[in-house]
Amino acid sequence: MTASLPTVIDTAADQAAAVVLKKLHHHPIKKLLEHRRTYRPYHPLISIHESTTLGDVLRTLSDHAILAVPVYSIPEEEPTGKQFTGIISVYDILAWTVFQKMFDGLHVSKPSASIDLASFQRIQKEQAHYFDTPVKVLVGMTSESVDSWTLHSSDPISSLVQMFATGRYHRCLVIDEDALVASALLDDDGPGPTAPPTGSSITMITQTDVIRYLYDMRSSIDVSAVETIFSLHASQVEELQKRQEDNKKSNGRRVVAVPQNVSALAAFRIMYENMVRAVPIVDPHNRIIANLSASDLRGITPGKLDQLLLPVFEFLETGIHREPNQLKADQLRDVNKSAQLGEVIESMIDTGIHRVWVTGYRDKIAGVVTMTDVLCAFVPVSQALEEE
Template identity: 25%
Template sequence: MASNLVEKTPNELCEATKKPTLIVARPTITVREALRMMANHNIVSLPIYSHHSDNIVTIVDIVDILNYIIKEAVADEKLPSKINSEKARNLDSQIEAVMTLDSDQESYRIFNTDANECIKNTLKAYSKGIHRSLVIDYNNKIPPYILTQSDIIKYIQAHPECLPTIDFKSSLRSLGLFKGRNVVTGYDHETALNVYRRMAEHKLTGIAIVNRERELVGNLSASDLRGLSYESIDSLVSLVLEFLA
């Protein structure tokens, strides 16, 4: 009989997927260097070592850096037509400049998971807003890697039997997952920059894009910033669907 999802270990979840080598930066890296490193490695989050050891102590997300650049480069301008990131102050400050102490943000906190223990506590952390976990093999058999909510979803999709009490043909409403709350959206006539601002304001990682008839026409998320560099950051003032094209 297949074991329940909560009894699985991170290694069991990811055994069919080769996790990429973790790209980690020193805390002395600058904001400019961090964004360039993310672009070069095509990643949207960057783990940071401790000042005093090789322990990974935090993760900086590309949205954190984007919010920092927006704040510095366009200030309170409502509808900027251009972003000149080189006008932003302190781009050569250490990456800690963009690390927020807001407990609701991913930066400045990291959740650790033992590679050989069940993921029950990790799932609890995910249910409270954590999006990813640093998996550490304390037996030193494999290097550390990041376990994301997407990894969990992919495993469930491939192994629905790991949730034996869930009828996957049921509606979201019948499962108690539909709360009737207002959905935060962006409009296709807005710039990508303003939609990302709304995402940050509501502490979201993705947002639906609709047209004037409120029909769904796209989706904007943090992953769409993958590969963003100082040379291409001006593209954020494009209409959101043009930015996504």
């Protein structure tokens, strides 16, 4: 398939991406795991059995401040092992939530701090079914949860970059081969090492891990090439991901702004219908005043589901949906179109956010740079077109 790209793409940066990707082909994922241990010394994999209820999943995501968790079943032939069947993220939960029957007939396009008694009683009655849903029902709500990848720690980091740059995957399970060998040796019961339980040496790597590696380890990759990519403007970086849009079932709109006078449920529905993971909340002048993402569903508990009918800004400020150190709804991270990618990455690393909004004339919302966009900048155009 052929495609034409905007001339805004910088040729020097594209050549630098080719250099970086080639270098990363000689950096095994093992190096990334070693690097992660320098700032997260103990990083056990949190996983859930497929029979776990949605209510427990929501609590797990909230308690551990994570956005996704692998789902496993227990092999009949190996009761102590785990067979991973997918990865459930907050986006799968969003897809399951927004069109629940309990919300049928409600006027969700406008907020309501209070709803009629009959509707309230219906939500209270039916929410038990919602929270008791086994998580295996949600596997497959999105392509990532049904088609998760597993790599080995000996595979190159370039594989992760290319996979994450497609926008389809945001995390990947990795078999830590060093941990596998160490575990087998520790379980030695005689003439030879006993194989450790299936799944015991698997970890999960995210886009955040890869971006932090690229940022911290640029001197060991190719500092000149990496810095060339870091010098791209936000508007240029955003264009890199647009080349993928023709292959996605989307309307091509990368930023779908939501007015402040709608309910949280309406905003989440808009998010799902437009296949985006976050939306800016804007005032009547199209100036961003808050950020709503799928992660804000974490912390919803029985008895609180009706809070989805609150005005979206009020929903964000209730306090139960956000981590203690997470940015508040109005503590936004935005940059001008001319801001450099290095600045965007620093903001992501410092605050733990997954996107930075781009503003233009009179601070009006003009675009967004996501972690997927950042990783696209490290994949040469020619290779991206080949993947298409």
